[in-house]
Amino acid sequence: MSRFFSSKLKSLVPYTPGEQPKDNEYIKLNTNESPYPPSEKAIQYAANAAKKLQLYPDPECSELHSIMAQNLGVSKNQILMTNGSDEILNFAFMAFCDDDHPAAFPDISYGFYKVFAQINNIPYCQIPLRDDFTINADDYVGINKTIFIANPNAPTGIALPLSHIEKIVSSNPDNVVVIDEAYVDFGGMSAVKLINKYDNLLVTQTFSKSRSMAGARLGFGIGCESLIADLNTIKYSTNPYNINSMTMAAGIGCVMDDEYTKKNCAEIMATREFTAEELKKLGFEVTDSCTNFLFARHQRIGGEKIYAELKKRGILVRHFDKEKIADYNRITIGTKEQMTTLIDTTKKILEEC
Ligand code: PMP
Numbered sequence: 001m002s003r004f005f006s007s008k009l010k011s012l013v014p015y016t017p018g019e020q021p022k023d024n025e026y027i028k029l030n031t032n033e034s035p036y037p038p039s040e041k042a043i044q045y046a047a048n049a050a051k052k053l054q055l056y057p058d059p060e061c062s063e064l065h066s067i068m069a070q071n072l073g074v075s076k077n078q079i080l081m082t083n084g085s086d087e088i089l090n091f092a093f094m095a096f097c098d099d100d101h102p103a104a105f106p107d108i109s110y111g112f113y114k115v116f117a118q119i120n121n122i123p124y125c126q127i128p129l130r131d132d133f134t135i136n137a138d139d140y141v142g143i144n145k146t147i148f149i150a151n152p153n154a155p156t157g158i159a160l161p162l163s164h165i166e167k168i169v170s171s172n173p174d175n176v177v178v179i180d181e182a183y184v185d186f187g188g189m190s191a192v193k194l195i196n197k198y199d200n201l202l203v204t205q206t207f208s209k210s211r212s213m214a215g216a217r218l219g220f221g222i223g224c225e226s227l228i229a230d231l232n233t234i235k236y237s238t239n240p241y242n243i244n245s246m247t248m249a250a251g252i253g254c255v256m257d258d259e260y261t262k263k264n265c266a267e268i269m270a271t272r273e274f275t276a277e278e279l280k281k282l283g284f285e286v287t288d289s290c291t292n293f294l295f296a297r298h299q300r301i302g303g304e305k306i307y308a309e310l311k312k313r314g315i316l317v318r319h320f321d322k323e324k325i326a327d328y329n330r331i332t333i334g335t336k337e338q339m340t341t342l343i344d345t346t347k348k349i350l351e352e353c
Pocket of ligand 1: 083084085086087110150153154180182205206207208214218219
């Protein structure tokens, strides 16, 4: 730390992204990327957009907003596209939290929520999950805080029924409830259909998982017009050109090729069920995942040991040090072939350890 670093930020603990080692070719099952390439249309559109990189991108992102609105069945003014969904989440912390509206989120959830609260000097509380890692909606009823819930949750993979989400949103009418649906396309129920009913609901989604575009950095928020207007105030006060031209074009191509996304999601869900069954046969306990990853612990061998043994053998999964979940690993669903290799490698590890 330099002697110039702001005293306000000295205790900030940054988010740690999944490792990207360059020493080896790994089967990468640690950052919940799609195993499938982006849609051909997305690639073509991005390549065309590259020819005009001397120009700034459209700050209003008009064409992409229109096609997204159509795709989601909402109006253009109810969406805001951002640089990954991390950006809209950060915008939401900036826009809707303060000393009178502290943030609340589960103790086991997306690690960035805590960092966004800290960097924006927002007080926050973490609400414990139940022992089975489910969220108890009653813990969030009328709590008078700005609530952030990943649904399905990460890294547990478990989804909360929409009726529970609605209970949380309707019982906190004077606070914004943000539902982070980064993984919703893999079997969860989206809350987007509730945005016309509740003016305090913001739903966020991403192109990074189901739409195979993590490298492009594209996410979005959906909510009533006034919430989106507030988020636009933040956007135009930080980075009006938050979506670059190639990403914008790729996003349009991707939405035009929605069937491709749906086909990939179906494939990933089938591979997830196959992998979960195989892991159970090997003595793993696996949570009921509605995402593109599994959260699993072995009855005999610890999570860190399994993580390290897999890494030695060329497979990366994600291990978290946090005490409550230290026995577990989060395993991204890759292709069927990659998951078969994972199972075979795990069998060998269990024989040897
Ligand atoms: N929410 C959750 C729950 C996530 O796991 C992630 C991915 N790390 C994000 C949001 C952010 O993803 P992105 O910025 O790539 O859209």
